Amino acid sequence: MDFSTKPVLQVIQATIFQGETPVLSDVNFSVEQHEFVFLIGRTGSGKSSLLKTLYADLKLQSGLAEIVGYSLTKIKNSEVPFLRRKIGIIFQDFQLFSDRTVWENLLFVLKATGWTDPVKIKERISEVLIQVGLTDSLQKMPHQLSGGEQQRVVIARALLNKPSILLADEPTGNLDPDVADGIFKLFQDINKKGTAILMATHNHELLRKFPYRVLKCEKGRLLDSQLHDVSFGSSF
Numbered sequence: 001m002d003f004s005t006k007p008v009l010q011v012i013q014a015t016i017f018q019g020e021t022p023v024l025s026d027v028n029f030s031v032e033q034h035e036f037v038f039l040i041g042r043t044g045s046g047k048s049s050l051l052k053t054l055y056a057d058l059k060l061q062s063g064l065a066e067i068v069g070y071s072l073t074k075i076k077n078s079e080v081p082f083l084r085r086k087i088g089i090i091f092q093d094f095q096l097f098s099d100r101t102v103w104e105n106l107l108f109v110l111k112a113t114g115w116t117d118p119v120k121i122k123e124r125i126s127e128v129l130i131q132v133g134l135t136d137s138l139q140k141m142p143h144q145l146s147g148g149e150q151q152r153v154v155i156a157r158a159l160l161n162k163p164s165i166l167l168a169d170e171p172t173g174n175l176d177p178d179v180a181d182g183i184f185k186l187f188q189d190i191n192k193k194g195t196a197i198l199m200a201t202h203n204h205e206l207l208r209k210f211p212y213r214v215l216k217c218e219k220g221r222l223l224d225s226q227l228h229d230v231s232f233g234s235s236f
């Protein structure tokens with residue numbers, strides 16, 4: 001366990017680009033260990049571009065950013081897989097291998113990230129499936145699971161390497177409201193156990209119900225509810 005008080009993520013004077021086009025400028029924020037932060041903004045305002053920059057899918061071309069101990073300015077391509085082991089990434093569309101069982105989907109990630117001991121592999125897969133409340137689904141194919149169950153497997157997969165932060169892009173977007181509530185509660189449980197969470201969402205209900213800190217992409221800037229009056233009325 002990391003007992004330091006260093007932020008898990010820090011961005012200083014960054015510009016977020018899509019190709020040559022700046023999407024967000026003068027981006028400054030940090031996320032502390034154990035924090036839960038919402039990322040909001042209208043469609044096309046730059047939420048996904050920011051998240052993609054944070055997991056090194058888009059290059060940080062200007063400014064500084066450090067996440068889970070890696071500098072995004074200096075990171076080499078060969079280091080990106082190691083960075084992603086310490087970040088859990090969760091998207092709206094589930095992206096499980098449709099031709100593999102739950103067990104095989106999880107096993108694939110562990111093997112790809114250097115796990116070799118069969119006993120430890122079995123143990124870790126059981127642990128994450130217990131954590132997401134899916135203990136009976138090991139041998140099921142993704143199509144045999146509901147949308148909410150599939151999203152739980154995706155979350156289990158993101159937890160395998162005990163990440164310090166989860167980056168989630170609209171993780172409840174495709175789900176029925178009741179199912180979405182269950183998934184959100186799971187994120188809260190994970191956060192309570194010490195993993196920071198940065199979650200992009202369009203879900204007004206969540207913002208009203210849970211007074212977590214909010215970062216808002218607006219007109220090419222990133223506003224922070226700790227510093228600015230961030231409105232999240234009806235249009236974001």
Ligand SMILES: Nc1ncnc2c1ncn2[C@@H]1O[C@H](COP(=O)(O)OP(=O)(O)OP(=O)(O)O)[C@@H](O)[C@H]1O
Nearest residue numbers: 018019023041042043044045046047048049050217
């Ligand atoms: N692959 C891409 N190539 C070029 N431009 C892109 C690409 N993806 C997104 N953009 C542009 O970058 C800007 C920010 O898009 P982004 O996807 O980050 O917004 P968003 O806030 O995540 O939107 P949404 O809520 O719809 O997911 C938009 O103008 C978009 O058109």
